[in-house]
Amino acid sequence: MSAKKPTKPSKASLNRREALKAQRLAEARRKKTNRIIAVIAGVVALAVLVSVIVWVINRTPDTPPTTDVPTSTSNDQVMPPDGDVQRAWITVPGGTPKAGALIVDIQFDYQCSHCGRIEVMYAPSFDALNERGDIILRNHTRTFMDNMIGNDSSERAAIAAACVNVADRTKYAAYHNILFANQPQGGTGYTDNQLTVEYPTAVGLAGDAYNNFSTCYANRATRQFVQDVEANNIIAKTNASPPNAYLFGGKEANKDDDQGRCSGVPNSEVGACGTPDFYSQGVRFSWADLVDTDFKTMKVDSSNPDALLAFLQQTAQS
DSSP states (O other): OOOOOOOOOOHHHHHHHHHHHHHHHHHHHHHHHHHHHHHHHHHHHHHHHHHHHHHHHHHSOSSOOOSOOOOOOOOOOOOOTTBOTTSSOEEOOOSOOOTTOEEEEEEEETTOHHHHHHHHHHHHHHHHHHHHTSEEEEEEEEOTHHHHHTSSHHHHHHHHHHHHHHHOGGGHHHHHHHHHHTOOSTTOOOOHHIIIIIHHHHTTOOHHHHHHHHHHHHTTTTHHHHHHHHHHHHSOOBOSSTTOSBTTSOSSOEEOOTTOTTTSSTTOEESOOSSSEEEETTEEEOGGGTBOTTSSSBSSOTTOHHHHHHHHHHHHHO
């Protein structure tokens, strides 16, 4: 009996085998592609996660922020603790006033160049007399230079200084002084970073006090007080706190010039229209009584508080 020859696969069977083989190869390639995509996606996700973590770490400072502070639209306004209830000045925190202590009023604008020169020279002696209780120093912080220069730097600096008084009144004098020591030139104005980071840090404002200051400044919470101080010092408004007769610090009203450049009414009674302007017990004196026009030759020894006190006493009696 002869062996049976194997049956030759039909053409249809071969086609099915080839199709099945092709299908398996395609499935293998698809799975491989999916695995590659999954790996790439994982790498990308990990990279994104790392980037987010790095961003968060870099964004969360352990020191005060170094970027400009945004302005809030909050309408909550606060009164500086040493602000006058008539809203005309801030009394510089100092020692207990002695019997017969002189009231000294200073009108200034943080962008006024003459103010800056006088403050740098005489602030230490004024502060020393205030700490000793020989004088009661009252700062009338003006902002009219903004309109003259075309910026808002005087107002922002005044708001910041008032916010320091709100946050830690013991740092107010030092902050006031550092503003003048670093007075911007050429109308460039103060940056928010200077006002809210550099200068507060330099005078030692930290912790809760710094946080309170930052919130106060971001909300511009002392703006109304600052604006009222500007408005109340221009007019010859009666002072309810003797011995001074007027809010701006003088016993006598000033006179507007023939053009009425201060009030709009020529020769009318006005307050303090310019800066720097000084009053000792209500008697006015000017920067020209302290230094020569070159701002180098001092008429009163700026390094000697007693010499300044003698000058202020003499002025008050004139």
